Amino acid sequence: xxxxxxxxxxxxxxxxxxxxxxxxxxxxxxxxxxxxxxxxxxxxxxxxxxxxxxxxxxxxxxxxxxxxxxxxxxxxxxxxxxxxxxxxxxxxxxxxxxxxxxxxxxxxxxxxxxxxxxxxxxxxxxxxxxxxxxxxxxxxxxxxxxxxxxxxxxxxxxxxxxxxxxxxxxxxxxxxxxxxxxxxxxxxxxxxxxxxxxxxxxxxxxxxxxxxxxxxxxxxxxxxxxxxxxxxxxxxxxxxxxxxxxxxxxxxxxxxxxxxxxxxxx
Amino acid sequence: xxxxxxxxxxxxxxxxxxxxxxxxxxxxxxxxxxxxxxxxxxxxxxxxxxxxxxxxxxxxxxxxxxxxxxxxxxxxxxxxxxxxxxxxxxxxxxxxxxxxxxxxxxxxxxxxxxxxxxxxxxxxxxxxxxxxxxxxxxxxxxxxxxxxxxxxxxxxxxxxxxxxxxxxxxxxxxxxxxxxxxxxxxxxxxxxxxxxxxxxx
Numbered sequence: 034x035x036x037x038x039x040x041x042x043x044x045x046x047x048x049x050x051x052x053x054x055x056x057x058x059x060x061x062x063x064x065x066x067x068x069x070x071x072x073x074x075x076x077x078x079x080x081x082x083x084x085x086x087x088x089x090x091x092x093x094x095x096x097x098x099x100x101x102x103x104x105x106x107x108x109x110x111x112x113x114x115x116x117x118x119x120x121x122x123x124x125x126x127x128x129x130x131x132x133x134x135x136x137x138x139x140x141x142x143x144x145x146x147x148x149x150x151x152x153x154x155x156x157x158x159x160x161x162x163x164x165x166x167x168x169x170x171x172x173x174x175x176x177x178x179x180x181x182x183x184x185x186x187x188x189x190x191x192x193x194x195x196x197x198x199x200x201x202x203x204x205x206x207x208x209x210x211x212x213x214x215x216x217x218x219x220x221x222x223x224x225x226x227x228x229x230x231x232x233x234x235x236x237x238x239x240x241x242x243x244x245x246x247x248x249x250x251x252x253x254x255x256x257x258x259x260x261x262x263x264x265x266x267x268x269x270x271x272x273x274x275x276x277x278x279x280x281x282x283x284x285x286x287x288x289x290x291x292x293x294x295x296x297x298x299x
Numbered sequence: 300x301x302x303x304x305x306x307x308x309x310x311x312x313x314x315x316x317x318x319x320x321x322x323x324x325x326x327x328x329x330x331x332x333x334x335x336x337x338x339x340x341x342x343x344x345x346x347x348x349x350x351x352x353x354x355x356x357x358x359x360x361x362x363x364x365x366x367x368x369x370x371x372x373x374x375x376x377x378x379x380x381x382x383x384x385x386x387x388x389x390x391x392x393x394x395x396x397x398x399x400x401x402x403x404x405x406x407x408x409x410x411x412x413x414x415x416x417x418x419x420x421x422x423x424x425x426x427x428x429x430x431x432x433x434x435x436x437x438x439x440x441x442x443x444x445x446x447x448x449x450x451x452x453x454x455x456x457x458x459x460x461x462x463x464x465x466x467x468x469x470x471x472x473x474x475x476x477x478x479x480x481x482x483x484x485x486x487x488x489x490x491x492x493x494x495x496x497x498x499x500x
Binding site for chain 2: 183184186187189190191193226228
């Protein structure tokens with residue numbers, strides 16, 4: 034029996050789709066049977082990020098309306114045999130699916146897959162309500178900005194009201210150099226405010242832009258810091274106790290020399 | 300026959316469903332009656348006050364949704380009937396009050412935790428927060444300016460007591476160092492460190 038994780042945030046553009054793609058791919062890399070579900074009907078993105086946009090024949094609305102079987106709509110990933118994607122519809126909108134239908138779909142997927150990751154749309158309306166209706170656990174994504182954190186807090190409150198307690202938190206796009214200069218919220222500030230379990234911290238990384246455009250999740254790139262962070266997140270989801278990466282800025286040879294002589298930043 | 304009252308007041312409408320024992324009956328009668336009004340209230344953003352016997356959170360939510368989403372009201376207050384004697388009951392809330400949560404009580408409210416920015420607490424009595432406050436706090440609602448607000452770290456952007464509103468200074472991130480108490484004096488809200496020598500106590 035698999036577990037359904039919903040990746041949500043409230044605020045748009047903080048990295049839900051990227052997180053869904055990378056966590057899903059990471060779990061498949063580790064040998065699990067994974068299904069990714071794009072619940073952002075009308076504004077689908079997960080297919081692009083996974084590089085599978087040219088293989089879409091059926092989508093989630095077709096499945097829910099009985100126009101095809103679930104098996105027919107699931108797209109096998111280009112790279113991993115145990116990773117599948119159920120794409121969203123682009124020509125419909127969020128009223129095309131009801132929470133009960135979503136629940137039934139998730140239950141069906143649970144029988145075949147170890148992990149089902151649902152990419153939730155931004156907002157707190159119908160799309161959100163649909164996406165959380167089949168979930169067992171929630172992963173909340175936020176960036177270190179007051180507006181994103183406040184929205185994350187709202188979402189956590191709504192999740193708790195819907196019996197999805199003990200949410201996990203991913204802090205995305207952090208820049209430790211800015212945190213050190215006090216120009217960006219620190220991890221402790223955010224945990225203090227949100228009071229949930231930290232699942233991972235992902236640094237701001239150009240390679241994410243490249244990976245999204247190419248349709249190759251960063252977790253497959255060994256040179257990407259963000260990819261490494263997502264790998265660690267995957268391991269923590271599988272029960273491993275992985276220490277958080279040291280994201281401190283590397284200030285080079287002269288920086289180290291300065292510190293040796295007691296000058297410069299610590 | 301409908302058992303509820305609609306009363307027009309100064310700048311709002313009062314829906315009194317206190318005579319109902321069954322919530323769903325009250326809900327349906329209200330819906331039926333408002334249906335007849337033929338969209339009169341739609342987009343009016345009229346303020347509505349609802350009074351009824353002990354309503355739980357779900358019931359309050361349903362009424363709010365009915366009035367706001369279906370009929371275009373702006374609900375102001377949903378609570379149980381005000382008895383003639385002063386309501387000294389207190390409601391305890393365990394844990395953080397999150398953004399978007401609305402707590403309304405006729406008596407006092409005590410929070411064993413923080414209140415986050417975007418949350419609202421409206422109490423007829425006093426508000427005590429055993430934590431850090433960032434959300435809106437409105438004590439002495441609607442017009443008792445003898446009420447007080449006290450918190451371990453009072454960092455709310457706005458505090459209201461009775462009809463008086465006061466806002467935090469515009470400096471970047473207001474941080475409190477000691478427990479503070481807010482009360483009114485001469486139509487203004489005063490914020491003081493909470494200590495035994497305080498005049499307020």
